[in-house]
Amino acid sequence: MAVRPEGTPCWADAMFGDLDGAEEFYGEVLGWTFGETSEEFGNYTEAYAAGEPAAAVVPPMPGQEGSPQWCLYIAVEDAGAAARRIRDAGGEIVLEPTRVADLGTMCLARDPGGVLFGVWQAARHEGFGAPMGGPGAFTWAEIFTREPAKSDAFFPAVFGYTAQRMQGDTTDFRVYGLGDRPVLGRMEMTEDFPPEVPPHINLYFGVADCDAAVSRATGLGGVLRSGPADTPFGRFASLTDPQGAGFSVIDTSRTEGEAPPLTDV
Structure with missing residues (x-):
């Protein structure tokens, strides 16, 4: 690889x-x-x-x-x-x-x-080996921040990202990319997020069945934070594990609707 x-x-x-x-x-x-x-x-x-x-x-x-x-x-x-x-x-x-x-x-x-x-x-460890989007594999990640302007200046400066805004979205959501390839999302944390929730990067891991993964997670003491929900990118849900770490699961084979267009910013 x-x-x-x-x-x-x-x-x-x-x-x-x-x-x-x-x-x-x-x-x-x-x-x-x-x-x-x-x-x-x-x-x-x-x-x-x-x-x-x-x-x-x-x-x-x-x-x-x-x-x-x-x-x-x-x-x-x-x-x-x-x-x-x-x-x-x-x-x-x-x-x-x-x-x-x-x-x-x-x-x-x-x-x-x-x-x-x-x-x-x-060097010898090259990182993820599991195919992106497959069951259990890293699929996507989104930066959650209360200071989006700072993230929008910082990450492109450090990593050379381009930035695009998702049209028609009521939230402040941007996509960072390498050329025309999206690599990270950036979401503004609104008042819906309790003040004790720190800014963070939320990771999405692939699953074969989102609802079944949610059922397994909650049965083991995890907490469902949102979803499951169908999107143009897959059916996903956000969870907190029993020790307090947040993450999301997504079934990319189950999509609904058209992806909103992106515009350069």
Whole structure:
């Protein structure tokens, strides 16, 4: 598999206080299987969809306990250069570029509005291996921010994205792209979001049946936040897992209606 172009979402992970509980939940809901826990990397454990890398779970390090949150990593050619662009654009470096053995180099950051994300300079570990949109695989992601103007200036400056607005949508929703290929959405957080919900990136994982995945999730203690709903992009629902991490599931084979046109901004 070729290394992804700079700016492409390439990996995801999350810290869970109850690692066994996270594996049981996502194994049932998304069909993930899990590899051996790597003590060398803080009990980092990869998840697999159809035998291919899909994401990872890890216990929190001392002092990092709290509500878990999925973190999306964006591919870069040079993590050090990306960190400099992040600072120049007004972002905050949470973890300086760090070499992870022969796997690659990671860096964690926040945009000026507080959205946490990672960058990944691939070496032996190239990121997602499961085909995008397939059961259990990463499918899409959306930045949720209370300061959309800051995100709209920041992400294109750091990753070279183009930006388009979805016409006819009553919400402030934009699509960031690499050329003509959409790679990320950006949604403004309105007063509908409780103040305790931080800005974040919401990840969508593919499922074969959205309603069945929701039923499995809620049966295991997850909370349904919205949906299921039919859209031109698939039938999806947003959930919170039993430990508090938000995510969405989507069945891209079940679509309804025409996608709204996009206009350059």
